[in-house]
Amino acid sequence: KQEVTQIPAALSVPEGENLVLNCSFTDSAIYNLQWFRQDPGKGLTSLLLIQSSQREQTSGRLNASLDKSSGRSTLYIAASQPGDSATYLCAASPQNQAGTALIFGKGTTLSVSS
Amino acid sequence: EAGVAQSPRYKIIEKRQSVAFWCNPISGHATLYWYQQILGQGPKLLIQFQNNGVVDDSQLPKDRFSAERLKGVDSTLKIQPAKLEDSAVYLCASNKTSGGPGETQYFGPGTRLLVL
Numbered sequence: 001k002q003e004v005t006q007i008p009a010a011l012s013v014p015e016g017e018n019l020v021l022n023c024s025f026t027d028s029a030i031y032n033l034q035w036f037r038q039d040p041g042k043g044l045t046s047l048l049l050i051q052s053s054q055r056e057q058t059s060g061r062l063n064a065s066l067d068k069s070s071g072r073s074t075l076y077i078a079a080s081q082p083g084d085s086a087t088y089l090c091a092a093s094p095q096n097q098a099g100t101a102l103i104f105g106k107g108t109t110l111s112v113s114s
Numbered sequence: 115e116a117g118v119a120q121s122p123r124y125k126i127i128e129k130r131q132s133v134a135f136w137c138n139p140i141s142g143h144a145t146l147y148w149y150q151q152i153l154g155q156g157p158k159l160l161i162q163f164q165n166n167g168v169v170d171d172s173q174l175p176k177d178r179f180s181a182e183r184l185k186g187v188d189s190t191l192k193i194q195p196a197k198l199e200d201s202a203v204y205l206c207a208s209n210k211t212s213g214g215p216g217e218t219q220y221f222g223p224g225t226r227l228l229v230l
Contacts, residue, residue: 004156031215043118043205044157044221051216089156093213099170100213101147104156 002027002094006105013080014113021075021108023090028068031093034102035064035075038087047088048075080112116140118222120206126228132194135225138187139208145169146183147219148191149205157205163189164212196229203227 003026013019025033030052036044048057048064050073056065063076077084087109091102119138127133139146145164149157160179162169166186174181178197183189193200203224209217 031213032217034218036221041226043223044207046218046220049216049218053215091156097170098172099159099162099164100145100209100217101149101159101162101170102157102219104158106154106156 002030002092002097002103004090004092004103004105006088006090006108008108009106010109010111012111012113015080015082017080017112018076018078019080019110021077021088021090021110023073023075023105025071025073025092025103027092027094027096028071029095030068031095031100033064033066033073034091034093035062035073036089036091038089038107040086044089077110080110082112082114085110085112118206118208118220120204120222120225122225123223124226124228126230127196128230129198130195132192133196133227134190134192135204135206135227137189137191137206137222139189139206140210140220143208143210143220144186145209145211145213146189147207147209148181148189149207151203151205151224153202160191160204162213193227196227198229201227201229 050066061078087107148160151157163183
């Protein structure tokens with residue numbers, strides 16, 4: 001059964017700092033690894049999706065990497081801003097299940113101070 | 115294009131009452147998911163539909179939860195009777211086809227349920 005873990009659970013940084021959020025998963029048989037952002041009281045916004053055949057994806061100041069052999073993904077945020085404050089969720093879509101639902105970690109809550 | 119729509123946004127009920135949530139996925143999306151997100155946790159799948167058929171409902175508490183997607187478009191999730199532990203955010207998501215390689219899931223804003 002696929003399990004997804006995110007470390008750290010919470011992170012506080014000053015504005016301008018580069019940071020890395022970590023995600024690990026137990027079963028490497030996945031279709032995709034997806035990173036989401038969740039603002040308080042809001043739904044989930046997709047940030048980046050990495051297919052199992054890919055190593056990384058980039059969007060603006062965000063870069064996500066995938067290492068299936070070690071069961072790890074990282075989300076790198078460059079030059080952090082107060083507007084980046086949110087909870088970041090990592091999710092894997094396992095191949096070995098009935099459907100294509102995502103298995104989520106508990107998230108990392110990021111606070112960027114100005 | 116319009117995103118995933120959900121209503122109501124908030125609901126407060128007493129235990130043992132019933133409640134229903136509605137979801138309209140992105141137009142043309144074949145696959146629809148309902149997730150439950152308890153405070154401090156990541157979302158957990160309740161049920162997945164592809165068109166109007168159920169793909170996975172293995173984690174749906176069928177003694178109290180039911181869901182339908184009769185015409186393969188919008189969907190309703192019902193809880194009857196509600197328990198205190200059902201307090202959570204109920205998220206609806208959709209995929210264009212089956213949700214396989216390279217397919218992003220798009221989420222609605224969620225319905226926040228509080229059971230007193």
